Amino acid sequence: xxxxxxxxxxxxxxxxxxxxxxxxxxxxxxxxxxxxxxxxxxxxxxxxxxxxxxxxxxxxxxxxxxxxxxxxxxxxxxxxxxxxxxxxxxxxxxxxxxxxxxxxxxxxxxxxxxxxxxxxxxxxxxxxxxxxxxxxxxxxxxxxxxxxxxxxxxxxxxxxxxxxxxxxxxxxxxxxxxxxxxxxxxxxxxxxxxxxxx
Amino acid sequence: xxxxxxxxxxxxxxxxxxxxxxxxxxxxxxxxxxxxxxxxxxxxxxxxxxxxxxxxxxxxxxxxxxxxxxxxxxxxxxxxxxxxxxxxxxxxxxxxxxxxxxxxxxxxxxxxxxxxxxxxxxxxxxxxxxxxxxxxxxxxxxxxxxxxxxxxxxxxxxxxxxxxxxxxxxxxxxxxxxxxxxxxxxxxxxxxxxxxxx
Numbered sequence: 001x002x003x004x005x006x007x008x009x010x011x012x013x014x015x016x017x018x019x020x021x022x023x024x025x026x027x028x029x030x031x032x033x034x035x036x037x038x039x040x041x042x043x044x045x046x047x048x049x050x051x052x053x054x055x056x057x058x059x060x061x062x063x064x065x066x067x068x069x070x071x072x073x074x075x076x077x078x079x080x081x082x083x084x085x086x087x088x089x090x091x092x093x094x095x096x097x098x099x100x101x102x103x104x105x106x107x108x109x110x111x112x113x114x115x116x117x118x119x120x121x122x123x124x125x126x127x128x129x130x131x132x133x134x135x136x137x138x139x140x141x142x143x144x145x146x147x148x149x150x151x152x153x154x155x156x157x158x159x160x161x162x163x164x165x166x167x168x169x170x171x172x173x174x175x176x177x178x179x180x181x182x183x184x185x186x187x188x189x190x191x192x193x194x195x196x197x198x
Numbered sequence: 199x200x201x202x203x204x205x206x207x208x209x210x211x212x213x214x215x216x217x218x219x220x221x222x223x224x225x226x227x228x229x230x231x232x233x234x235x236x237x238x239x240x241x242x243x244x245x246x247x248x249x250x251x252x253x254x255x256x257x258x259x260x261x262x263x264x265x266x267x268x269x270x271x272x273x274x275x276x277x278x279x280x281x282x283x284x285x286x287x288x289x290x291x292x293x294x295x296x297x298x299x300x301x302x303x304x305x306x307x308x309x310x311x312x313x314x315x316x317x318x319x320x321x322x323x324x325x326x327x328x329x330x331x332x333x334x335x336x337x338x339x340x341x342x343x344x345x346x347x348x349x350x351x352x353x354x355x356x357x358x359x360x361x362x363x364x365x366x367x368x369x370x371x372x373x374x375x376x377x378x379x380x381x382x383x384x385x386x387x388x389x390x391x392x393x394x395x396x
Contacts, residue, residue: 126290133368161352
């Protein structure tokens with residue numbers, strides 16, 4: 001029987017997952033500085049000591065939470081990246097996931113609520129650069145691919161802030177199809193790159 | 199002597215300004231929920247009771263702070279809006295104000311740190327719609343002007359988050375001129391509108 005399947009290992013994995021889920025919620029709600037290890041532990045039904053035994057520190061736990069939210073992307077999925085009309089696909093998915101009654105994505109909330117903490121920004125930056133930024137840049141040909149990828153992420157983030165978190169009525173109440181039509185050429189310009197950067 | 203110039207009126211105006219400045223700092227640092235009237239009062243050297251006498255409530259104070267940050271815009275100035283190449287002007291100003299060593303704009307920080315509070319979002323939304331959103335939409339001809347204006351604000355906000363707050367190196371360490379070249383056609387597309395929305 002492989003080690004990964006022994007009951008003890010299974011319990012350890014379940015505890016680890018419970019801590020990660022509790023941490024994800026706490027960081028999304030209160031940001032890096034606002035969320036305490038004790039609160040995260042209580043949410044997972046374990047002691048703060050156990051959280052530290054599993055993750056070493058709040059910083060490491062935060063890094064793992066960010067990595068886990070990026071492991072299940074909603075926009076930059078392998079399927080989406082393989083579609084021929086990538087710009088429209090990104091636009092359509094973005095408009096879809098920012099509907100007025102939807103809950104903002106936890107990964108996004110965590111980033112936003114933690115952006116004012118210097119240490120959390122550093123960790124978040126590292127994770128985004130190794131995750132979404134790298135995924136997106138790899139899908140782009142031509143000059144300034146990292147810059148164009150980062151601008152795609154900027155547009156996605158700004159749209160989430162303005163449509164979903166601030167709820168600007170020009171975006172929240174718009175015909176979704178109009179938004180897709182307006183966003184698609186922006187993403188296409190960044191994906192194509194040539195004319196923009198040339 | 200007009201009433202506005204009597205010493206009593208002058209003192210009242212100075213006190214009001216001191217409270218607004220202290221509130222702006224507190225909201226930028228801690229967001230709407232995090233900043234207390236007592237802390238804001240202490241920062242202005244007055245009592246919490248006086249803050250309430252001048253502004254009525256934390257909500258009204260918050261609305262006035264947001265309005266005051268928008269009264270002195272950095273991008274949507276009348277001068278910028280009158281320039282022939284508006285897209286490039288917005289791009290250039292945005293890249294300029296998000297330099298790595300610059301402090302993020304307080305108005306932006308306030309919005310970001312308060313976005314998770316339902317009440318603060320409502321107030322912020324109202325102020326943005328009456329301020330930047332209206333200013334930008336008025337400068338646009340053609341269909342879907344409010345949507346295009348809101349997308350311009352989205353791109354500006356997202357770029358500030360990714361370049362200045364998260365500090366993605368693809369943006370923070372980029373040649374500023376490359377960023378202007380990449381951003382300009384995006385703003386131009388939203389300003390022109392015709393081909394995008396047609």
